[in-house]
Amino acid sequence: MHINKGCYRGQETVARVHNLGRPPRRLVMLHLDGSQHLLPEAGAEVRLPGADGAPGKVVGTLTSMARHHELGPIGLAVLKRNVPEDAELLVSGDVSGQAIEVSAAQEIVVPGDGMSVDRPESHGPLTPGLRGPASLI
Numbered sequence: 292m293h294i295n296k297g298c299y300r301g302q303e304t305v306a307r308v309h310n311l312g313r314p315p316r317r318l319v320m321l322h323l324d325g326s327q328h329l330l331p332e333a334g335a336e337v338r339l340p341g342a343d344g345a346p347g348k349v350v351g352t353l354t355s356m357a358r359h360h361e362l363g364p365i366g367l368a369v370l371k372r373n374v375p376e377d378a379e380l381l382v383s384g385d386v387s388g389q390a391i392e393v394s395a396a397q398e399i400v401v402p403g404d405g406m407s408v409d410r411p412e413s414h415g416p417l418t419p420g421l422r423g424p425a426s427l428i
Contacts, residue, residue: 316351316369317402321395323356323364323382329391330356330364335384337368337395346383350374353382366395 308314321337323330333355341347351370359365366382374380376399383392 314401315372317372318400319368319370319397320400321353321366321368321380321382321397322362323366324394325358325363327391327393329386329389330358331366331382331384331391331393332356332386335382337370338381338383339374339378340381347381350380353384364393367400368397370397 331353333353335353336349337351337353338347338349351368351374354367354369356364356366368380368382370380376397378397380395380397381392382395383390385391
């Protein structure tokens with residue numbers, strides 16, 4: 292896909308992320324507490340723990356969950372970019388009509404700055420990260 296040529300579905304979103312350089316969310320792997328026999332399903336809310344046992348602020352969503360043979364229960368989650376990378380999280384959801392809450396530690400998959408390793412260098416103040424018209428040749 293060439294960002295300077297043609298139109299495609301989602302072009303504005305891709306261009307915005309490419310030019311700003313930071314997506315609003317980031318991907319993390321969660322190491323879930325496996326001491327309970329029930330685990331949350333995809334779509335469960337990911338929260339920061341609240342003070343004094345109060346429900347915390349929702350900061351993301353669990354996108355998938357699996358049981359790894361060595362790591363135990365793990366999941367992928369999409370979190371807001373401003374969530375601290377060392378924060379302990381709570382994943383809460385309903386399983387068979389029963390509300391559960393599981394603690395989770397995060398492992399970064401996409402860094403908080405959201406910068407891709409293959410992002411081109413800036414070539415000027417008006418076109419950050421993009422090449423000029425000469426690249427259309």
